[in-house]
Amino acid sequence: MDRVEFAYAVKGFMPRDEGAALFEAAMSAPPGALMEIGSYCGRSTVLLGEAAGRRKERAFTIDHHLGSEEHQPGEGYHDPDLLDPDTGRPNTLPALLITIDQASLSETVTILCGYSATFAALWTHELAFLFIDGGHGRPSAHADLDGWTPHLTSGGILAIHDVFPDPRDGGRPPFEIYSKAKASGAFTDISGIGSLRVLRKS
Ligand code: SAH
Numbered sequence: 297m298d299r300v301e302f303a304y305a306v307k308g309f310m311p312r313d314e315g316a317a318l319f320e321a322a323m324s325a326p327p328g329a330l331m332e333i334g335s336y337c338g339r340s341t342v343l344l345g346e347a348a349g350r351r352k353e354r355a356f357t358i359d360h361h362l363g364s365e366e367h368q369p370g371e372g373y374h375d376p377d378l379l380d381p382d383t384g385r386p387n388t389l390p391a392l393l394i395t396i397d398q399a400s401l402s403e404t405v406t407i408l409c410g411y412s413a414t415f416a417a418l419w420t421h422e423l424a425f426l427f428i429d430g431g432h433g434r435p436s437a438h439a440d441l442d443g444w445t446p447h448l449t450s451g452g453i454l455a456i457h458d459v460f461p462d463p464r465d466g467g468r469p470p471f472e473i474y475s476k477a478k479a480s481g482a483f484t485d486i487s488g489i490g491s492l493r494v495l496r497k498s
Pocket residue numbers: 307308309310333334335336337338339340341358359360361362363364388410411412413429430431432436
């Protein structure tokens with residue numbers, strides 16, 4: 297199985313058409329590091345790792361691994377197989393480590409475990425590509441846009457997942473930050489498929 301095929305065998309929320317567009321977006325970025333917010337079990341991470349490997353760049357992926365609101369017990373996207381028996385809460389870090397090891401991406405992809413906003417505040421390295429797919433609540437989504445886009449180089453690529461222009465299709469915050477990025481005047485649309493939006497920073 298090649299790496300791209302392997303990605304879709306990993307648990308996750310990235311359909312094939314959007315995953316292909318995400319990979320193309322990563323390949324189209326200027327030289328430099330790739331950053332993902334929201335690793336979960338590593339499906340999109342493997343796609344970005346494949347792109348980083350081909351480009352001889354590094355990829356980073358951030359998650360606190362405690363799950364988003366919709367992953368908690370009783371919520372719509374809860375997966376009982378990802379519950380930690382000791383804490384009774386989701387824990388996706390073991391699954392991510394296994395995914396990255398099985399994909400032979402441990403040297404290309406660096407796993408960062410913690411809150412996105414904490415890393416964003418401390419980060420100093422310029423990014424060529426940024427994928428926002430972390431918390432979809434209003435504070436997290438806006439913190440991801442506000443905290444990470446300053447680290448994106450001029451000409452860098454911003455991809456945002458779960459952007460639903462019609463509120464009947466899904467939650468508002470990813471659409472809000474997509475709109476905010478464009479309203480800032482610093483980003484222009486490159487492409488969009490499903491709920492994935494790809495923009496370039498001017
Ligand atoms: N990109 C993944 C899906 C990510 S799901 C895929 O392709 O399958 C969203 C993830 O964001 C969850 O794993 C959740 O734990 C994480 N997350 C939510 N809020 C976060 C925050 N504030 N900081 C870090 N990670 C967060």
